[in-house]
Amino acid sequence: HIRYSPAGGIFTMKTWNTLPKELQKAIDDYALSIEKDYRQKIRVSNEKCLKAMYKYGMKEVKMTPAELDVLKKRVMPVWDEFAAKGYYSKAELAEIKGLLAEYRSKKKK
Known part of the structure; x- marks a missing residue:
């Protein structure tokens, strides 16, 4: 094969x-x-x-909304660190954050 x-x-x-x-x-x-x-x-x-x-044994773990909030708060600073290191620009990061906010606001409706 x-x-x-x-x-x-x-x-x-x-x-x-x-x-x-x-x-x-x-x-x-x-x-x-x-x-x-x-x-x-x-x-x-x-x-x-x-x-x-x-x-083969993998288990799905569902996080509570509170656990998800904690995870998001811990991960968000990494986005800014990566922008500061030049992996992408701060302008690109701002654009992505804006698009995410727009998407999430429409999803809640």
């Missing part, structure tokens, strides 16, 4: 900028053309893997 593990390609911006524009467009177009099908297949694969983990 040959096992295939799907993976994405990663370019540094420096390398990406050396590619001809038509090749950049072809790569972008291809990625857009397969993303919906790819996501669906990954969801099916993830569900299969999860069932296998349960079968």
